[in-house]
Amino acid sequence: MTQPITSVVIVGGGTAGWITAGTIAAQHQSNTDAGLRVSLVESPDIKPIGVGEGTWPTMRTTLRKMGISETDFIRECDVGFKQGAKFAKWVTGADDDFYYHPLVLPQGFMHGNLAPYWQTNGHDKSFSAAVCYQEALCENGLAPKSIATPEYEAVANYAYHLNAGKFSEFLKKHCLEKLGVNYTCDNVTRVISKDNGDIAAVDTQASGEIKGDLFIDCTGFHGLLIDKHYQVPFIDKSDVLFVDSALAAQVPYSSEDDPIASHTISTGQAAGWIWDIGLQSRRGVGHVYSSRHTDEERAAEALTRYIAQSVGEARAKELSFRKIPIRPGHRQVFWQNNCVAVGLSAGFLEPLEASALVLVELSAEMISEQMPTCREAMDTIAKRFNQTFRYRWDRIIDFLKLHYILTQRTDNDFWIDNCDPDTIPDSLNELMALWRYQHPWDHDFTSRREVFPAASYQYVLYGMGFKTESDHIRLTPQERAFAQRQLQENDRITRMMVSKLPSNRALLNKVHDYGFQKL
Amino acid sequence: MSEPVLLDSNTHKNTRVLGDARTVVGPVSRNCSVITQEFQRLASHFPVLLTKNEDTGQFACVALFGFDPGENLFVEKDRWQVGYVPLNIRRHPFMIGAQTTPAGEEEHVMLIDMQSERISEQDGEALFNDRGFPTPFTENMTSVLKTLKDGFVETQDFIQALLEQEMIVPANFEIQFRNGERREINGLYTISQDALDALTPEQVVAMHRSGHLQAAYMMIASLGQMEQLIERKNQRLGA
Ligand SMILES: Cc1cc2nc3c(=O)[nH]c(=O)nc-3n(C[C@H](O)[C@H](O)[C@H](O)COP(=O)(O)OP(=O)(O)OC[C@H]3O[C@@H](n4cnc5c(N)ncnc54)[C@H](O)[C@@H]3O)c2cc1C
Numbered sequence: 001m002t003q004p005i006t007s008v009v010i011v012g013g014g015t016a017g018w019i020t021a022g023t024i025a026a027q028h029q030s031n032t033d034a035g036l037r038v039s040l041v042e043s044p045d046i047k048p049i050g051v052g053e054g055t056w057p058t059m060r061t062t063l064r065k066m067g068i069s070e071t072d073f074i075r076e077c078d079v080g081f082k083q084g085a086k087f088a089k090w091v092t093g094a095d096d097d098f099y100y101h102p103l104v105l106p107q108g109f110m111h112g113n114l115a116p117y118w119q120t121n122g123h124d125k126s127f128s129a130a131v132c133y134q135e136a137l138c139e140n141g142l143a144p145k146s147i148a149t150p151e152y153e154a155v156a157n158y159a160y161h162l163n164a165g166k167f168s169e170f171l172k173k174h175c176l177e178k179l180g181v182n183y184t185c186d187n188v189t190r191v192i193s194k195d196n197g198d199i200a201a202v203d204t205q206a207s208g209e210i211k212g213d214l215f216i217d218c219t220g221f222h223g224l225l226i227d228k229h230y231q232v233p234f235i236d237k238s239d240v241l242f243v244d245s246a247l248a249a250q251v252p253y254s255s256e257d258d259p260i261a262s263h264t265i266s267t268g269q270a271a272g273w274i275w276d277i278g279l280q281s282r283r284g285v286g287h288v289y290s291s292r293h294t295d296e297e298r299a300a301e302a303l304t305r306y307i308a309q310s311v312g313e314a315r316a317k318e319l320s321f322r323k324i325p326i327r328p329g330h331r332q333v334f335w336q337n338n339c340v341a342v343g344l345s346a347g348f349l350e351p352l353e354a355s356a357l358v359l360v361e362l363s364a365e366m367i368s369e370q371m372p373t374c375r376e377a378m379d380t381i382a383k384r385f386n387q388t389f390r391y392r393w394d395r396i397i398d399f400l401k402l403h404y405i406l407t408q409r410t411d412n413d414f415w416i417d418n419c420d421p422d423t424i425p426d427s428l429n430e431l432m433a434l435w436r437y438q439h440p441w442d443h444d445f446t447s448r449r450e451v452f453p454a455a456s457y458q459y460v461l462y463g464m465g466f467k468t469e470s471d472h473i474r475l476t477p478q479e480r481a482f483a484q485r486q487l488q489e490n491d492r493i494t495r496m497m498v499s500k501l502p503s504n505r506a507l508l509n510k511v512h513d514y515g516f517q518k519l
Numbered sequence: 520m521s522e523p524v525l526l527d528s529n530t531h532k533n534t535r536v537l538g539d540a541r542t543v544v545g546p547v548s549r550n551c552s553v554i555t556q557e558f559q560r561l562a563s564h565f566p567v568l569l570t571k572n573e574d575t576g577q578f579a580c581v582a583l584f585g586f587d588p589g590e591n592l593f594v595e596k597d598r599w600q601v602g603y604v605p606l607n608i609r610r611h612p613f614m615i616g617a618q619t620t621p622a623g624e625e626e627h628v629m630l631i632d633m634q635s636e637r638i639s640e641q642d643g644e645a646l647f648n649d650r651g652f653p654t655p656f657t658e659n660m661t662s663v664l665k666t667l668k669d670g671f672v673e674t675q676d677f678i679q680a681l682l683e684q685e686m687i688v689p690a691n692f693e694i695q696f697r698n699g700e701r702r703e704i705n706g707l708y709t710i711s712q713d714a715l716d717a718l719t720p721e722q723v724v725a726m727h728r729s730g731h732l733q734a735a736y737m738m739i740a741s742l743g744q745m746e747q748l749i750e751r752k753n754q755r756l757g758a
Contacts, residue, residue, distance in 0.1 A: 148706075149576075510575065513575070514576050514577055515576075516576060517571065517578065519688070
């Protein structure tokens with residue numbers, strides 16, 4: 001007799017837990033009698049980690065599929081718009097050193113590669129400014145859309161900056177009130193196993209056993225099921241990505257109409273980098289660093305200095321920092337028996353490209369879309385899930401490492417060690433060898449649903465001044481004409497958008513006053 | 520920018536207003552906000568649609584006069600050449616303002632735009648008689664403004680009901696004028712006939728009672744005026 005999957009139990013109520021619960025419950029109609037039963041249990045004593053403020057554009061689809069109104073989300077989670085990242089002081093460390101990784105693809109990207117033409121002809125502008133209008137929007141503090149643009153639709157592709165604590169609360173409310181998720185607030189104390197090693201139930205302090213057919217471990221760094229119970233090995237990546245500590249701060253604006261940056265600013269430091277994220281009511285600023293290359297005291301000084309630039313020394317010194325240890329790496333497998341790890345329990349890498357929440361969304365989506373109908377079908381799906389996500393983690397590691405290996409900074413061993421070939425994954429070394437002679441393009445990335453498209457690699461490589469040798473590049477007259485047209489088109493669109501779009505703060509204020517329409 | 524001022528029998532005892540409801544003042548626009556109470560009369564002359572206020576993203580009902588910004592195909596030689604002129608145009612040079620009373624309550628007041636081309640000291644309609652009372656012209660204008668004020672509230676209710684029942688759909692037009700010129704018109708919305716057809720009997724009754732059903736059908740029917748509007752444009756193009 002087959003064992004149908006009728007009930008999913010999620011342990012943990014941070015953003016990972018609620019995104020997973022909401023995604024599965026919405027697709028499988030858990031608010032109807034016939035729907036899949038989705039339950040979530042979270043500890044009253046262990047608070048969610050409360051950081052993780054930068055997202056990907058995928059979040060728009062994730063929220064829409066859950067039936068959430070974008071206006072409510074923006075109003076209640078202190079949300080700001082995010083149009084990509086500005087990397088400052090990553091190449092030379094000089095004050096004028098910066099490049100952008102925008103969210104909009106290069107002009108005409110679906111039809112042709114602009115990098116070869118830009119490299120041989122277009123050098124009066126940075127790569128991202130030449131091929132994409134978004135850098136100009138960010139530099140001018142502009143929003144990615146107007147109040148007349150329907151909810152979730154974009155004029156310029158965008159993601160969000162959000163308050164992580166408010167976001168979990170907001171999702172929880174929606175999951176419980178609208179999506180029919182069952183909720184228990186209690187500590188999970190014990191795992192009850194079946195003979196085949198599957199989890200039959202989790203036991204709680206006061207609410208008894210919670211039975212289920214599929215268990216999702218969203219307990220963050222605690223890894224209650226995947227680590228403590230199954231003891232799935234952790235693959236440590238600190239030999240590739242050195243960042244292992246974070247200091248996080250919340251910085252108030254000086255006045256109610258201070259501009260709000262519509263991109264994440266990531267500024268290189270002696271032994272790490274500082275993130276700077278603009279929410280509506282405050283900024284989230286933090287320093288991630290390598291404890292092998294600096295210590296907490298010096299990192300805190302660097303963070304204070306950075307914050308002082310915008311709010312003055314006196315106010316910067318009043319702020320308290322929260323220390324969060326980070327262990328870069330991921331599980332050897334994510335889906336073991338009838339248990340999947342999603343979120344920090346699956347692994348974590350420095351938040352350089354906000355890749356944590358997007359992995360949560362992608363995991364939740366794949367679990368939900370490929371939800372096994374019965375236990376007998378599960379192992380095949382688990383295997384596929386593990387392959388898919390192992391591939392994704394590996395590509396993310398390559399892409400994060402790419403940000404370090406082209407630096408010219410030598411002011412600290414952190415940067416020098418990062419360029420040591422022994423610390424660079426073979427897969428990245430191989431791509432770099434190719435890109436020395438050929439510009440990155442789609443065929444370099446073979447997987448369906450690649451996390452970072454070739455465009456992202458182009459933005460980082462050419463943003464950091466990488467040279468693909470142009471000796472053997474032969475552009476046909478058609479390719480040249482195509483590229484010229486795209487660059488002109490980009491100029492035109494840039495001018496039009498800069499003149500039309502409102503400032504980021506102005507749009508956020510309007511969302512409060514009027515809200516977006518659904519159409 | 521003209522700054523409208525409070526209408527006052529003393530300040531404006533010598534002020535007169537030139538022309539009549541068909542006199543065109545200020546920059547011509549391709550549409551104007553309208554209220555549900557005038558849908559029936561509008562529908563026999565103009566397409567009535569929904570559009571978004573650029574500044575707030577909120578929907579408003581509008582009558583359409585042309586295809587390009589600043590194009591009004593019903594105006595010739597500075598006069599409206601059509602059987603019905605929307606109230607929101609006829610009100611000029613007056614408008615409604617809100618002010619707070621000493622008791623802290625909000626009250627509506629009548630404002631006048633003294634920069635309007637229709638303002639004069641010599642000719643035209645007087646606003647107040649010798650004893651300082653409003654003339655019939657002013658009284659008529661007061662009632663137009665009152666109708667508009669109440670009408671905009673009712674129209675918002677109507678729009679809100681349409682939004683709640685998800686009955687609004689984009690109305691994109693692809694027009695070809697007789698001279699061969701093609702035009703895509705975006706940013707307009709109308710009511711979905713399918714959504715109307717799908718209403719339950721209870722919803723139909725509720726919409727009928729609130730007057731929204733009639734307004735909805737008027738709006739859909741007015742789309743027939745689109746052809747007339749294209750024809751007017753063709754004539755202008757000399758095609
Ligand atoms: C410094 C830093 C910066 C980051 N920046 C970003 C970013 O910019 N973008 C991004 O996408 N991500 C970022 N992240 C990652 C992001 O914060 C996480 O991926 C995200 O918050 C998901 O966390 P989680 O839900 O997995 O874990 P948590 O938030 O830690 O939630 C764990 C949950 O498990 C529950 N729990 C634990 N033990 C038990 C038990 N025994 N019984 C019951 N419940 C239990 C807790 O109550 C809690 O609800 C950042 C992370 C760090 C550390």
